[in-house]
Amino acid sequence: MGGLFQGRCGDNARAAVRLAFHDAGTFSLALQENALPNGGADGSILTDPTEVLRTENNGLQSIVSLLQPLPAQFGVSAGDIVHVAGVLAVLACPGGPQIPAFVGRREALNIAPMGLLPSPEDPVATLVARFADMGISSRSMIALIGAHTTGKQRFVNTTLANSSFDTTVDIWDTRFYTQTSEPTIDLPGTFKLDSDVAFASDPTTSGDFNRFIGAQSIWQSDYIAAHEQMSLLGQNVDDLTDCSEMLPVSIDLAPLAEVTSTGGGGSNKPVTDPLIDPIKLEAAIEQFRGIWLDPPVIIPS
Numbered sequence: 001m002g003g004l005f006q007g008r009c010g011d012n013a014r015a016a017v018r019l020a021f022h023d024a025g026t027f028s029l030a031l032q033e034n035a036l037p038n039g040g041a042d043g044s045i046l047t048d049p050t051e052v053l054r055t056e057n058n059g060l061q062s063i064v065s066l067l068q069p070l071p072a073q074f075g076v077s078a079g080d081i082v083h084v085a086g087v088l089a090v091l092a093c094p095g096g097p098q099i100p101a102f103v104g105r106r107e108a109l110n111i112a113p114m115g116l117l118p119s120p121e122d123p124v125a126t127l128v129a130r131f132a133d134m135g136i137s138s139r140s141m142i143a144l145i146g147a148h149t150t151g152k153q154r155f156v157n158t159t160l161a162n163s164s165f166d167t168t169v170d171i172w173d174t175r176f177y178t179q180t181s182e183p184t185i186d187l188p189g190t191f192k193l194d195s196d197v198a199f200a201s202d203p204t205t206s207g208d209f210n211r212f213i214g215a216q217s218i219w220q221s222d223y224i225a226a227h228e229q230m231s232l233l234g235q236n237v238d239d240l241t242d243c244s245e246m247l248p249v250s251i252d253l254a255p256l257a258e259v260t261s262t263g264g265g266g267s268n269k270p271v272t273d274p275l276i277d278p279i280k281l282e283a284a285i286e287q288f289r290g291i292w293l294d295p296p297v298i299i300p301s
């Protein structure tokens, strides 16, 4: 399945990370407690032909088309494909950590409920409550939102389509947190979601948000736990098989930093987000991601 990403943190990878959230993020503890049709990490977004057509899933149609044949090809459920793809997509991004991967999810039981995915226009309290209804804490939500490090927007502001959420969209770094926390600084080619800016400044979430600025290893470890939890929403982990051993290694950004990435003025203090040397980065991608280059994946017409 790694061939889908060609070893690159490109549009397929960012779409697959978002897809994992949009599949799992329809889970609701309240619905579950009332025995009502529920969502979760069940791959319904691949199997229900109408789910991907919902407005909130705009932009995910291409990755859904690419993934739809894979359950039959690999003999696993649609949920397994969506969530293993999400884990591999994070790893396709240099700096992206290894998140435990599981297979054995049952097929979706219901059509995912409507209206449960968050909107960037929602107030912080609404977003915190929605994640709480998934069983995800506010701190884990802020860790998960860091996935926007590799994101672009196309539909929030169509005149700025394809602008990214930070200046290093092809790298899984904490620059998203740093740059979102400075909303007055205009960075050409980037776009800030209202919800992300609000998370950075709201007193209930800003502490968790700022905690990740320049703290790659702290964010990595919180992100791993939060993404694993997301990939299991509505599933019983005891029924699943851990297949993490098949995952490729993570690409560590630290050795790829430019040698000039130390504090200015003669100081040796490291800067918040070291610049990555493009030559070292390319060498690391070649070294660690060559196994992902075959077979090439053709987008169905």
Ligand code: HEM
Pocket: 011, 014, 015, 017, 018, 021, 058, 059, 118, 119, 120, 121, 127, 144, 145, 147, 148, 150, 151, 152, 153, 154, 155, 156, 157, 193, 195
């Ligand atoms: C408060 C919760 C969230 C809100 C309001 C939100 C909102 C959005 C919006 C509006 C976009 C741009 C869509 C477009 O116009 O193309 C986006 C993109 C994205 N989101 Fe989120 N998001 C949230 C949480 C998450 C989470 C939890 C993840 C994954 C763990 C995630 C991963 C992504 C990715 C990777 C993209 C980029 C997709 C691409 O470039 O193709 N988001 N999000």
